Amino acid sequence: MRPIPDWGTVPRMLRATAAARPEAIVCVDGDKRLSHADLRDGASRIARALLAHGVSKGDRVAIWAPNSWQWVVTAFGVWDVGAVLVPLSTRGKGIETRDLLERTGCSVLFVADQFLGTSYLDMLADVAGPTTEVLPFAQLPSLRKVVLIGDDPAVLGATPWTDFLDDARWTPEKVADMHAETVDPDDAFEILCTSGTTGVPKGVVLTGGQILRAYWDWAEVIGLGRGDNYPIVSPFAHGFGINAGLLVCVMRSATMVPIPVFDPDAAFDLIENRKVSILAGPPSLFAQMLRRPDIGRRDLSSLRVAVAGAAAVPTELIRDMHSRMGFRQVVNAYGLIEGSVVTMTRADDPIEVIATSAGRPMPGVEVRIVDADETPLPSGNPGEIEVRGYGVMQHYWNAPDLTADAVSPEGWLRTGDIGTIDDAGNLAIVDRKKEMFISNGFNAYPAEIENLLLHNKSLAHVAVVAVPDVDRGEVAWAFAIAADNAEPDEQAIVAWAKSSMSNYKVPRRVVFVPEMPTTPNGKIDKARLRQVAHASLEQR
Template sequence: MEPVPGWGTLPRMLRDRAAIAPDAPVVADGEVTVTAQTLRDQAASVARALIALGVQPGDRVAVWAPNTWKWVVTAFGIWDTGAIIVPLSTRGKGIESEDLLRRTGAKALFVHEGFLGVSQLSMLAEAAQGPGDDHPFHGLPDLRDVILLDGAGQGVGVRSWTDFVSRADSVHRTEAERRALTVRPEDLFEILCTSGTTGTPKGVALTGEQILRAYWDWSEVVGLHEGDRYPVISPFAHGFGINAGIIACVARLATILPIAVFDPDGALGLIEKERLSILAGPPNLFARLLSDPELPGRDLTSLRVAIVGAAAVPTELVRAMRQRLGTERVVNAYGLIEGSVVTMTRPGDPAEVVASTAGRPMPGVRLRITSDDGRPLPPGERGEVHVGGYGVMRGYWDASGTPSAGVDEEGWLHSGDIGVLDERGNLTIVDRKKDMFIVGGFNAYPAEIENLLQRHPAIGHAAVVAVPDQTLGEVAWGFVVPRPNTGLVEGEVIAWARQHMSNYKVPRRVIVMSELPTTANGKTDKTALRAQLSALPGQPGQ
């Protein structure tokens, strides 16, 4: 494995890449092409403008926008100031985004107003009590400035992109360069949102040094190199999108094609037209490509690598991807926001290994399988996956501004996933200890969805279970109990959820009940709820 260059920080990595290959196209977004040198120059302008607004090292700056070239420029501008980026999902609604902005104390927010016909500022104003006397939102006193990447808006502290960038002229270039070069490898550079069994979204605090190493190694196993054309379908707000997309591509001088809205039906045409060499997506995306009747007539000779993620993949699908799509390499992997890249399959692995395992630990990563009492287990036995090494997070961000622990005293991250190792060290994930399920590639947590549902004024109690879905893998079904003297109708609850929740969290069905079944210790009995599903109309398979 080629060692990661000694950059240590994102600003130094960008400067090195611009010096070595200034004309290398690192972003191609429709008619806009951004070279390594242009990225450095535009990021410096963003940094100077942020400094003019008073952003200091360690401040949190949020980005709430779809995948575009401006997202990439903005991210590197934030990192040049020594600030910490807080990505917000475009699927997020007002109450979700307000919560993360408040808990991270974000000082500035970049937003694409009006994306897909939705006003992000209106949603946020409703959740954060409208404008304050001298800042954009009364309920977000730390948030002083909102910068519009696109779209129109007005109000206290709301600035257009043009107005924002013009403020760079008030800060000398040497001041911005000094700021960028004083960023340290151990400094936090991103807070990525995740959720868990508590239902409260948590911010995972990560440093530039550890992510640079993790995704430099990831890129080498994948085979990402200069000149590759790589469409980033995963949102930049997701750990894969920002780290395996933006950072990996710029570090390796590959070309990012930001995909704001992905159309699976147009994937074959996209590969052919854009001469894509790497494609990452869930197994059902590749199955869809292989079943497309237009496949035999398409020129897919540019496609070299397929990345399927940590999902169960039929062995025949892997073989078909190699034979019919012509990919040289099919990669499976396992990682988590709190632990970065943990395992990957390797070049030369047989189809059976790629299909049935997530590969072997990455260099510098420790992995063990443990019993419920913490005892390490031998190959072949199932237990919880524990992760150690450089990629483990510094902790969860909390209101004090200091990352909390999140790992045990020996430095092991308890993943909550159940896995088994084979004799060669390949990891297979067999279950999730945490009550998580995956909707179309997005992690969904019943406890979080339940907490959101219970913010509905007429819902007293809520429970959520995952139900198989042929298209998305799994979807949420909700069981709700009305508050006294109120009424609930399924359609109204789902409409409310669509307004206030990310689309992948919205329950497919909502069942109104007089009470939820409970276990002997008083907890909601989800086993009993699942047993009732087969009798409900609309259950998959009926």
Template sequence: MERVPAWGTLPRMLRAQAAAHPGALVVDGAVRLTMQDLREQAAVAGRGLMALGVGPGDRVAIWGLNDASWVVHAFGIWDAGGVIVPLSARYKGFEAAEMITKTGAEVVVIGAGPGGAALGDLLPPLPGVRHVVGFDEVRQRGGGPRAAHEPGGVPAGAGVLDVEARALAVRPDDLCEIMSTSGTTGTPKGVMLDHAQVLRGYWDWAEIVSLGPDDRYPVIAPFNHGFGLNAGMIACVLRRAAMMPIGTFTPDGLMALVESGKVSILAGPPTLFYRLLDELDQRDRDVSSLRVAICGAAAVPATLITRLVERVGLERMINAYGLMEGTVVSMTRAGDPIEVIASSTGRVVPGIEVKIVDLEGEEVPAGERGEILQRGYGVMRGYWGEPEKTAEVVDSEGWLHTGDIGVLDELGNLSIVDRKKELYIVNGFNVSPAEVEALLLREGSLAQVAVVGVPDAVSGEAGCAFVVPRAGASVTAAGLVSWARANMAGYKIPKRVIVVDELPANPNGKTDKITLRRLAQNRGTG
């Protein structure tokens, strides 16, 4: 495998790519950017952020839908020596505020919201935040459209020197991102990753995928999601592929996207590819440009892979396993038989070790299930400001305890068979039951809430909330769902709410979620 070039940091990588390939198209959509465009506009954004007081290591939150401006300002944050804190555009105000406050971000950069929503209007006043600014204002402060002599303008000559010096001073072991991840505590944690590990992880990922300069790759996963940011946006710049930022994805537009956009790389859950095949069955469309499909799922039905190869003419279907705390762990490879891709997430990537251990922490033989432990360059630097929680998952020997249950076969293929944690996944998004419970309790009429994830034909899994009303309160499932839609990100909203008099308890006095999960499955989530 070709080693990652000795860039060391994202700012140096962008400068090297722009110098060697200035005309390479790297962003294609409503706005098109070459590598040189991105490098120049990121420097303008970096100057604007410096004018706002952003210094080396400062956290800068960015909140908005996938678009070219998001890409420019992400690289602008890195040019200014900052650490990006991506926020979901689906967040409501207090959800965004939680991560901003946790990381101590003093500058929040805001782009477009769903349906044209003005995201800045949703953010409550936060004592530590000095600036809440839109993309345009950042560029103006950086000497973009606004002349140097106008209010807020920056002398172009001095600004260029300042941002170049700042960008080149960034070190490989400096943090580049703090990503929000759900946990069983109900409070999102901030996963710290540095420049060197992100560059290496997604250079190797992109090489295994065979992502290259001729590819057109719609980034459907939001940029605030680890896959969208790292295996989407950054991977495209690393490999000079044309990313197509998708602000709001609709399954109805999938075929048009693939056909008219001449998409060659497509990533998503199995339901995405079933939808593509269903549309092909109804109408003959030209999808001959599509050559690689990437599906990060515990299992991919063999029939799906066969149909994609035969009907679409795919060169490869790739399955993979990763987690925010450990970046890329394992991937299937070219030449793997369908049964390996369907039943496993392939072998570990270079530089990563994996072992399977039992409840006592002892390694188990091949073919036996246990918790997946991972060690290597991809393991996070820790949870921001939470050394105790970091120590709970990364042991003294550097092993990350993933909380996922898996099996390694004799050839080293890793299969994911269960999750030790209670997290469930809705359309590719990790959802913490405890977080959803805490959010629902803010509604005010509930005494207790318990949320479980159950299988769902559309989203993979869905949330089912069992709620106990407070004394004298009148609670309806429809009313709670309506409140959730107004106050929670869409993927966190329970698909079903069941009002009960009390929650079942196990012998230890804790809520018996095994019983609740069984009840939810018996009653359905539709």
């Protein structure tokens, strides 16, 4: 792999790429096109306005908005100041968002008030109090400024986008550049929140230096560079969207296309019109596109690389992505917010390796499998995955006890994921440690059961959760999407599973659904599926 240029920090990277390739287009959003030079100038204007309002190095600034070019410019402006970016999920509700703003002590909030018929400011006001003479929300004393991102009309307590940008005139460019130069590679530059599907979200603190390195190497594996057109489907509020999307495109002079809401028909139009070459998302995204009846009439010749990170990707899905969508390379990978990029498959890996593993460790990253006593296990034995290297988080925000639980004194990150490593060094994700359940005395792993069920060709997609059972402790329930031209038949699937799988792995119910609920980062929302299963049990 080529070594990363000697940038060290995000502000220096932005200046270096703008100087080297000022005309290269790094963002296209509708009619808006941003070159490196445009982004550099726009970020400087945001930074100067922030400085005019008293924001300084280390302060936290939040963005609560869908993917857009304004999101991109704002993020780089925050980083230019040396402030810490706190992305907030557009699926977050008032109570969740108030809690995150309060816990991270954000002083400024950029918000798109109206999105999908929802007023974020109204939601927040309901739980954080009304606007006062000195505060945007009475119960958020650290939050001093709210800025409307985009063209939302003026709202009490919030400053319109253009008015905020006008405040840049109070800070000379020279002063803003001085602030950017003081940023250090080891300074915190973002706090990413874990999904929170099973508990209170934790704030993961990451530095600019480590994230630049991690995603430079990620881009090396997929060959991302100038000339690539890359729709960013994952929300910028998620680690993949902001780091493997927004940031990496600017690093590599590729063109990002921010996608606020994914739609398969619109995606096909975009591929044809923008000559999309890179597409990243969960396997369900590609499966959804492959189910479109007009896929054979679409011009997909520009597609080059697909990134479909997941515990396991059905082999037939990968074959279809090659043969029906034309991808020359399909990448599977493993990473987590606390550990950045951990493993990736490589271009010359066979389909079977991509389908059944997340590839091999990235340069500078160590991976091991340990038992309950944290004793390393030999190849092929399942255990908890531990990761060590430059990509491991600095700490959880204001949570030293949680940090100590997650990272050993020797620097090993306890991921909570169960996996195996084969003799070739490929990491396979068996399941989440916390999702493992015991059925009739046997350890059962939902991801393994899902993979087994997908051998039945009448199923296109499966998600397995555990539910209580009087006789066995817990049993599997499968939620499934039927394959094209297949009739949903629960009894037939259960009968097939009984003849093909160990009894403790056989799902006691197979519930067919039109689509899977997903979390903000596009993963299947198993917490919601558990709620559905438990509600069904209670009605019996």
